[in-house]
Amino acid sequence: MKYIKLFLLILVLCPIITLAADLRVSVSKSEVVVGELISARILVSTPDQAANALSGVLSFNPSKLQVVSLSKAGSVVNLWVTEPDFSNAKGQVSFEGAILNPGFTGSSGSVLTINFKAKETGVATLSFANGSVLANDGSGTSILNKLGQATLSIKALAPKIEPVIPEEAVEPPVPASVAKVSTTVPGAPVISSPTHFDQTKWYSNRFPKLSWTLPDDVTDVSFLLNDEKTSNPGTKSDGLFNDYTADNEVPDGLWYFHLRFKNSKGWGPVSHFTLNIDGTPPNRLEVEEKTLDDLNYKTSFIFDGSDELSGLSQYEFIVDNLKPEIILADKAHLYETPALSSGNHTLTIRAVDQAGNSLEKKVNFDIISPLTKASFYRWGSNLVIILSVLVPLLALLFALLYVLLIAWRKVAKLKRSLRQEVDEVEDHIHEAFDFIREDLREQVKLIEKTKGKRKLTLLENKIMRKLRNNLDETEKYIKKDIEEIAEKVK
Secondary structure (H helix, E strand, O other), X not given: OHHHHHHHHHHHHOOOOOOOEEEEEEEOOOEEEXXXXXXXXXXXXXXXXXXXXXXXXXXXXXXXXXEEEEEOOOOOOOEEEEEEEEEOOOOEEEEXXXXXXXXXXXXXXXXXXXXXXXXXXXXXEEXXXXXXXXXXXXXXXXXEEEEOEEEEEEXXXXXXXXOOOOHHHOOOOOOHHHHOOOOOOOOOOOEEOXXXXXXXXXXXXXXXXXXXXXXXXXXXXXXXXXXXXXXXXXXXXXXXXXXXXXXOXXXXXXXXXXXXXXXXXXXXXXXXXXXXXXXXXXXXXXXEEEOOOOOOOOOXXXXXXXXXXXXXXXXXXXXXOOOOEEEEOOOOOEEEOOOOOOEEEEEEEEEEEOOOOEEEEEEEEEEOOHHHHOHHHHHHHHHHHHHHHHHHHHHHHHHHHHHHHHHHHHHHHHHHHHHHHHHHHHHHHHHHHHHHHHHHHHHHHHHHHHHHHOOOOHHHHHHHHHHHHHHHHHXXXXXXXXXXXXXXXX
8 A cells, every 4th residue: 555655646746748749741632633733731730738849751652743842931940950851762751850949839830841743643642751749848858649641642634525526617637836836935934942942041052953844835945053143044055954953062152043944936034043052160159158156056158159151040059968058149149057066067069050050169167066156155165174274283282282281280299299208208317317316416425424434535536526527417418408309399
């Protein structure tokens, strides 16, 4: 029961991630005839959770369908990681892009429009070989629920039923050469590009591809690619074809493709298509750390960059392995990191120009604990360092003083004991000396008594004087030595 309660508590506390995004294909109509054009739109649906990145590969049968062009018009994607591309040989259309903050939420967001041409009768299926939709949650959580598909029925062109006309009413057929005679010069060509879709945007591809549709009466094409906006390719025929791919790299810059058609009535007006080409990375990127004053485990960076041709579009910031953050080039050039753990970190900053070229720089930086960053705590830290040296010294000094105090007390006690012993010795010496002195005096008195009875000999007189002198000198010296010992032990 205890583990069941714990499991239920975890279910309640843990966030539930719902897979609520779909990628699907929507076609303008489900039945077409051979040779007819049809549009298919890739749509993203995510009504409950914002998406900020998606990618996929749409597959089709190349024997049934042929991609004519791709269009990003009206797309919810505003940052293409790689430009949408297609291969009629493999039967694939690939795309990968990001949706800047706050992401996309909705039921039918247009991602890409694909224009197909029906080639052969049968059933053609449009389906995803793979796909991905990531949430705008700071972690790039996958929220893809389902990949959809669409089916096209391609039929043969219905034969034209000729009305039954009475034999007498049948007129001789008009010769084919007469039926195709044009009445006016051809119109201006409609030019498109699968590599450089938008004439107002920049692209890094230096091998542009262009295509156009040839009217039935056109017999010749003349084109020119140069850096002049309104050039005329002239009246010299370059052949009859409906597409052009640059054989050599086109240098960076503004280029213009000029095209005109000719029919039996002559050359028509010139159409112009702009090609903005920038295949060179930005030329400058500068980064400088600006430490924040507040205590929040963050730091900030001042940055600036430049691109000589297309100009900068945005800056991308990656701290360690975290999710990239994007700052548009026209915003304030200050980046503040998220809250990080203390220690060493790496910032990767990437300047991206309008054509998608980038210049990258890495910066190593340290996050210091707020406690050590604050001035008060820096002072406290220095105090700790000082005390870590001073306290042991003080402890050693106090220990030495304690030892000296104990020694002094013991010495004082010893001196008191010595004084006491000296006093006792002095008393004993005085007692002994008094005893000796009294004894000697008794001997002197006996000698003196003898002197009254008889005359003392010279030797006896000499001994008596000697004893008196020695007694006086001994008493004097003993008294002096005792005084010196007593003085030393005070």
